[in-house]
Amino acid sequence: MTNDNEQSIPRVRSGPISWLDDPLRVSITKAVSDYKGCKWRIVSEDDFSEFACHHCAIVSDGTSGVFFKYSQSNDAKKQFEIELSALQTLSKQAGVRIPHPVGIVEVKSGALLIMEAVETVKRGPNQWRQIGETLARIHRVKGDSCGFERNGFWGPLHQDNTPTQNLATFYRERRLLPMLKIATDSGNLPPSVVSKVELLISRLPELCGPEITPALLHGDAQQNNFISTAEGSFVIDPAIFYGNPEWDLALIDSWQPVPDAVFDGYREEIPIDSGFSERRDLWRVPLYLAAVAIEGSMHLNRLTGALQEYL
Structure with missing residues (x-):
């Protein structure tokens, strides 16, 4: 959902993310390293959680970044499987662009959906x-x-x-x-x-x-x-x-x-x-x-x- 409070405009928060604990960092690092076939590590963090109803962020090694969602719901893995399937349906049937998926990673406290980050441009x-x-x-x-x-x-x-x-x-x-x-x-x-x-x-x-x-x-x-x-x-x-x-x-x-x-x-x-x-x-x-x-x-x-x- 989108924040409807005009006094609280959502924004990206750069720097260390308080909810991104060490076990989550390890899981993301391993998943991205396996996906890329080379060592990858987190050196920068941008928290986008204010734009969503769940924790989400873009993390990067300084060269390439990934966007990920983190859910602690009991059915987090199922939610992400359905979301990823829906994205693939839109891509295959409508030919629209979607971010490349890295994968769904189960963690002790829930699940992560990780995708390649895309470079944005200002909207005109x-x-x-x-x-x-x-x-x-x-x-x-x-x-x-x-x-x-x-x-x-x-x-x-x-x-x-x-x-x-x-x-x-x-x-x-x-x-x-x-x-x-x-x-x-x-x-x-x-x-x-x-x-x-x-x-x-x-x-x-x-x-x-x-x-x-x-x-x-x-x-x-x-x-x-x-x-x-x-x-x-x-x-x-x-x-x-x-x-x-x-x-x-x-x-x-x-x-x-x-x-x-x-x-x-x-x-x-x-x-x-x-x-x-x-x-x-x-x-x-x-x-x-x-x-x-x-x-x-x-x-x-x-x-x-x-x-x-x-x-």
Whole structure:
């Protein structure tokens, strides 16, 4: 999830990382050395954890670096296996760029997902346009139903991808109702807001728009899940399934605005339905419910603002 506190802007923290203990350093060093076929060691560290809901960082030997995620979840290895499989699906089926995987490493306290780091460039109009083009290439891949062949994770949360033929049914049963339960169980969601979500759910058939051919989705297409490089846009952190492309388009600027160049680049590849702007906040409700559940009531204003559009 993305920090919604305007007074606390996430940033990269360079220097020794407090949570990167010696056993983790040894595991990363060995995995990268084996991958490269030569001795490799950590000499610089950049902590990116403020951009994510888990510990993550880029470490380098001064010449080449790797990005890694660290999870202490009981099913950390499974989460990373699904994430890596999703990245490979996006690469093979949509032809988009992904970081080269180094591997998944089990450690005593959880697991690590390690990938080659890519060199970023500052985003200008061309880089924003490339994000839109990349997203459109993913959406060109079509499926027979909403969902996916296996369940996954959305951040730290389980994601039910059991297929359905109807978009409104999938959105209700696989996204809104599960996220509503998680947010309610967290104790962070007031009963009055629960009632508003339930009312929204009852209106879905009239709100979801026309039926469409399900498209392959990134699933968590927030702008920080695209990396701009000199080669083009790379994708990371997917939560793939087949569904309405508007889901991804709504998430791209769900926390922070993006330039029009993103949507211009997308439209050069695929048209955007004229009714999307009216449905944009509808697709953001599960994201805001998840944020309330994981991070707390600081996100209630965004959630209630989105709900109000349709009640």
